[in-house]
Amino acid sequence: MPEDAALLDDRPGWGIASEWRAPAAAAAGAALIVWIAPLVLGAFAANVLTRSMLYATLAVTVDLLWGFTGILTFGQAAFFGVGAYATAMTMTSIGSTPAWMAAALALAIVVPMVLGLVVGWLSFYPGSTPLYASVISLVFPIVVTQLVYSGGLLTGSSSGLVGYDTLPLELEGFFRLSGIVMIAVTLAAWVFVRSDAGKLLVAVRDNDVRCAYLGISTKRIQIILMVALAGVAGFTGFIFAHASGVVAPENTGFLFGTQLVIWVALGGRGSLIGSVCAAVAIDYLSASLSGDLPFLWQLVLGAAFVIIIIFLPDGIAGLARTASLAISGSLRQTRVSRVTVAVPRTAADRRATLLKVSGLARSFGSLSVLENINLEIRPGELVSIVGPNGAGKTTLIRCLSDGSEPFKGVVEIAGQSIRGLTPDSVVALGVGRKFQVASIFESLTVAECLRLARTTSETPSGIGSAPILSLPVASVEILRLTGLIDLTGSPAGLLSHGMKQALELAMVLALEPRLILLDEPTAGLTNTERATIGAVLRHLTEEAGYAIILVEHDLDFVREISSRIVVLHQGRLVLDGAVDDVVNSEMVRTIYSGGGHV
Amino acid sequence: MLLLLDILTTAAILFVVSVGLLAIFGVLKIINFAHGAWLTIGAYCAVVAVKMGLNPWAGLPIAFVVGALLGGIAELLIIRPLYRRPLDAILATWGLGIVIGQLITLEFGRDVQLIPNLMSGTIRVLSVDYSVYRLFVLLAALVIGALFALTIEGTRLGLAARAVIMNETLARSLGIDTDRVRLVIFMIGAGLAALAGVLLTPLTSVDPNMGVAWLIGAFMLVMVADTSYLALAAACIVFGGVQVLVSTFVSPVLGGISIAVLAALVLRINSRGFSRA
Numbered sequence: 001m002p003e004d005a006a007l008l009d010d011r012p013g014w015g016i017a018s019e020w021r022a023p024a025a026a027a028a029g030a031a032l033i034v035w036i037a038p039l040v041l042g043a044f045a046a047n048v049l050t051r052s053m054l055y056a057t058l059a060v061t062v063d064l065l066w067g068f069t070g071i072l073t074f075g076q077a078a079f080f081g082v083g084a085y086a087t088a089m090t091m092t093s094i095g096s097t098p099a100w101m102a103a104a105l106a107l108a109i110v111v112p113m114v115l116g117l118v119v120g121w122l123s124f125y126p127g128s129t130p131l132y133a134s135v136i137s138l139v140f141p142i143v144v145t146q147l148v149y150s151g152g153l154l155t156g157s158s159s160g161l162v163g164y165d166t167l168p169l170e171l172e173g174f175f176r177l178s179g180i181v182m183i184a185v186t187l188a189a190w191v192f193v194r195s196d197a198g199k200l201l202v203a204v205r206d207n208d209v210r211c212a213y214l215g216i217s218t219k220r221i222q223i224i225l226m227v228a229l230a231g232v233a234g235f236t237g238f239i240f241a242h243a244s245g246v247v248a249p250e251n252t253g254f255l256f257g258t259q260l261v262i263w264v265a266l267g268g269r270g271s272l273i274g275s276v277c278a279a280v281a282i283d284y285l286s287a288s289l290s291g292d293l294p295f296l297w298q299l300v301l302g303a304a305f306v307i308i309i310i311f312l313p314d315g316i317a318g319l320a321r322t323a324s325l326a327i328s329g330s331l332r333q334t335r336v337s338r339v340t341v342a343v344p345r346t347a348a349d350r351r352a353t354l355l356k357v358s359g360l361a362r363s364f365g366s367l368s369v370l371e372n373i374n375l376e377i378r379p380g381e382l383v384s385i386v387g388p389n390g391a392g393k394t395t396l397i398r399c400l401s402d403g404s405e406p407f408k409g410v411v412e413i414a415g416q417s418i419r420g421l422t423p424d425s426v427v428a429l430g431v432g433r434k435f436q437v438a439s440i441f442e443s444l445t446v447a448e449c450l451r452l453a454r455t456t457s458e459t460p461s462g463i464g465s466a467p468i469l470s471l472p473v474a475s476v477e478i479l480r481l482t483g484l485i486d487l488t489g490s491p492a493g494l495l496s497h498g499m500k501q502a503l504e505l506a507m508v509l510a511l512e513p514r515l516i517l518l519d520e521p522t523a524g525l526t527n528t529e530r531a532t533i534g535a536v537l538r539h540l541t542e543e544a545g546y547a548i549i550l551v552e553h554d555l556d557f558v559r560e561i562s563s564r565i566v567v568l569h570q571g572r573l574v575l576d577g578a579v580d581d582v583v584n585s586e587m588v589r590t591i592y593s594g595g596g597h598v
Numbered sequence: 599m600l601l602l603l604d605i606l607t608t609a610a611i612l613f614v615v616s617v618g619l620l621a622i623f624g625v626l627k628i629i630n631f632a633h634g635a636w637l638t639i640g641a642y643c644a645v646v647a648v649k650m651g652l653n654p655w656a657g658l659p660i661a662f663v664v665g666a667l668l669g670g671i672a673e674l675l676i677i678r679p680l681y682r683r684p685l686d687a688i689l690a691t692w693g694l695g696i697v698i699g700q701l702i703t704l705e706f707g708r709d710v711q712l713i714p715n716l717m718s719g720t721i722r723v724l725s726v727d728y729s730v731y732r733l734f735v736l737l738a739a740l741v742i743g744a745l746f747a748l749t750i751e752g753t754r755l756g757l758a759a760r761a762v763i764m765n766e767t768l769a770r771s772l773g774i775d776t777d778r779v780r781l782v783i784f785m786i787g788a789g790l791a792a793l794a795g796v797l798l799t800p801l802t803s804v805d806p807n808m809g810v811a812w813l814i815g816a817f818m819l820v821m822v823a824d825t826s827y828l829a830l831a832a833a834c835i836v837f838g839g840v841q842v843l844v845s846t847f848v849s850p851v852l853g854g855i856s857i858a859v860l861a862a863l864v865l866r867i868n869s870r871g872f873s874r875a
Contacts, residue, residue: 072685122866135821139858150851295703302696309690310679
């Protein structure tokens with residue numbers, strides 16, 4: 001490995017400070033406006049806008065869940081309502097001394113978070129679908145609303161709670177408080193989604209399977225996000241209960257939840273600022289216009305919503321982005337991290353068996369795809385699996401990397417059975433898997449994709465982007481050989497087919513796995529690229545002591561780089577031996593010339 | 599006996615209300631959140647029919663035709679561009695529901711509409727007096743279910759629809775005009791929703807937002823039933839039964855949410871719901 005690999009890219013990494021300057025200035029400006037505005041506005045406008053800004057805060061949480069992470073949720077309304085009711089109920093039924101006020105604040109945050117944990121547990125589990133999460137988010141506010149209705153005096157039933165003591169802030173004070181909360185939450189969200197940890201949200205939305213096979217538990221991220229944002233919504237509900245002096249069942253309901261989604265859709269999902277502006281503008285206009293044209297206004301809003309969803313999925317903010325792009329003619333400048341070589345993990349013990357498969361069988365209904373597979377692989381081996389289409393190669397790879405597959409028999413990685421383990425836990429045992437069709441994060445840059453692959457070894461920052469991206473030597477080598485090293489700032493979705501394959505391989509190698517599963521890693525690559533990748537793979541096994549299982553069709557390529565070849569035919573392992581023995585065997589010729597059923 | 603009749607008729611009402619949604623979800627894989635609006639459209643068709651001096655029963659065929667025609671327009675304009683974005687389709691159809699609700703409000707006002715009952719009185723079943731109309735709905739559910747089954751199992755359209763449900767790409771490559779199958783199925787689903795709207799008129803108040811109350815229950819039942827109408831029938835009986843029992847013996851409020859909660863739990867345990875049974 002060449003020494004200069006350490007400094008491949010000398011573009012400077014940008015520090016956190018300069019990144020924060022523009023949004024901090026904007027937030028300060030907005031805060032100033034919020035401070036002055038109540039002096040100018042009339043009582044009606046100030047009242048309505050206080051509410052609108054709290055709703056806008058909720059819209060930010062919906063945008064984080066839906067726009068960034070892809071979880072379409074109607075549930076934020078219920079967390080907000082629970083926070084508001086927790087506050088009003090404490091004030092009404094217990095007392096409003098400062099101590100109880102503080103208790104109400106704590107309850108308004110903690111109770112929604114606990115409920116968020118329950119909702120999150122129900123919504124996200126291995127194999128759950130986005131639609132199912134939306135279903136739960138729909139049921140949750142309905143349940144909360146019904147409980148409020150049946151709460152009798154405690155919740156005020158259908159008339160809600162009113163006339164409890166509130167914080168001693170006048171209209172002005174509540175306006176400013178709501179405004180500051182809105183600005184603070186928006187700014188925090190803005191900083192977070194641009195940080196390394198924030199990229200995890202987009203990664204989960206783009207490709208949750210790839211996340212799992214990078215050792216990232218998508219379920220955990222989704223639940224943590226849901227719990228945190230439930231807390232934010234509850235806090236917003238606390239302020240709302242004080243500012244408005246009344247809480248009603250509508251504040252918890254599913255209809256309010258759909259309203260939040262409509263605002264975010266109109267403003268632009270994934271834009272934060274667009275969602276905030278849309279929420280404030282539409283809620284304020286709704287309040288102002290509802291006297292004159294109540295039904296017409298709702299009609300226009302509904303129609304605009306349908307049209308935006310169909311034709312402008314990115315909302316008004318997306319339109320603005322496209323327009324500004326057309327005018328300035330350039331993409332926003334992307335920060336490029338400097339790539340360095342990471343300190344390698346300790347070398348693997350070469351003698352122990354790394355992978356042990358015994359009696360593995362997998363069937364789909366009555367169709368038996370794999371039968372009685374026995375296989376052992378030690379560190380330093382490069383074992384190729386060959387066989388015609390439909391022989392069960394990809395199914396075998398899946399059984400080795402996903403313990404939740406209902407296979408029979410035993411698969412052990414370094415002595416530990418993977419049965420029941422989800423892919424992210426199998427990855428933690430030291431397995432990396434590259435898919436047949438390149439599986440990357442289309443809307444992130446090359447550097448961001450690679451950084452995500454390092455999530456398990458380096459906890460990503462939640463407030464900024466690290467200026468240095470340290471990768472294992474093998475990853476850097478792949479980047480160099482394919483020229484990807486010069487494209488670290490490009491969106492991965494725009495790469496060529498071959499480049500995507502190389503990027504995925506570099507991501508898998510960035511995990512520093514002990515056992516690497518490669519499903520046709522060189523498909524779609526040129527002969528030169530193929531040869532260089534072959535050299536890297538050989539180096540990984542022979543020098544660095546990794547083990548590789550390679551699924552490949554190209555027998556010449558296999559012959560060049562393998563240390564052992566396994567032949568799979570009709571779900572059975574029919575040959576397992578040294579390269580020349582297998583390649584020259586009668587059986588391989590028969591199978592590949594389309595003949596024999598063995 | 600009363601309880602048994604309540605359970606059966608409740609299940610029948612649920613089936614009638616959700617079968618149109620099931621047809622659309624099964625073939626198009628899209629949740630039609632405007633389903634509630636189509637129930638409302640159907641009910642207002644009955645209102646208009648009565649205002650025009652027609653027999654209230656005339657509302658049934660009128661609602662089916664109007665519902666299907668409007669459904670066809672909605673499919674072409676709104677659903678078709680969103681096939682590849684199912685979550686967005688939920689939102690767009692929800693928006694469509696808002697638009698329809700407001701249009702109806704602009705035309706008819708927000709007030710509850712009164713229309714003569716299709717049938718009134720009670721009949722003695724074994725030992726109890728029971729509403730004739732609820733028993734009629736039970737019959738209607740059986741008829742609709744039977745016609746639905748005949749269409750799915752016995753016609754070319756049903757065959758094509760089943761092919762699309764199983765493997766759309768393959769169906770298209772075999773020369774089935776999948777776009778047309780979707781259009782026709784969406785029209786049938788919308789027509790059935792409007793028909794259900796008419797059948798609901800004696801059971802619930804008719805106002806521009808009447809559909810929303812039924813939407814969630816229907817939606818949850820369809821999620822549990824996946825694509826099978828038999829599973830839907832089973833789900834209606836089981837969940838309808840639980841709803842009646844909880845409402846009777848525990849509290850009507852808990853009864854109201856029992857379908858949604860149970861369905862969510864069933865899906866959490868087994869994501870294919872009742873369709874595997």
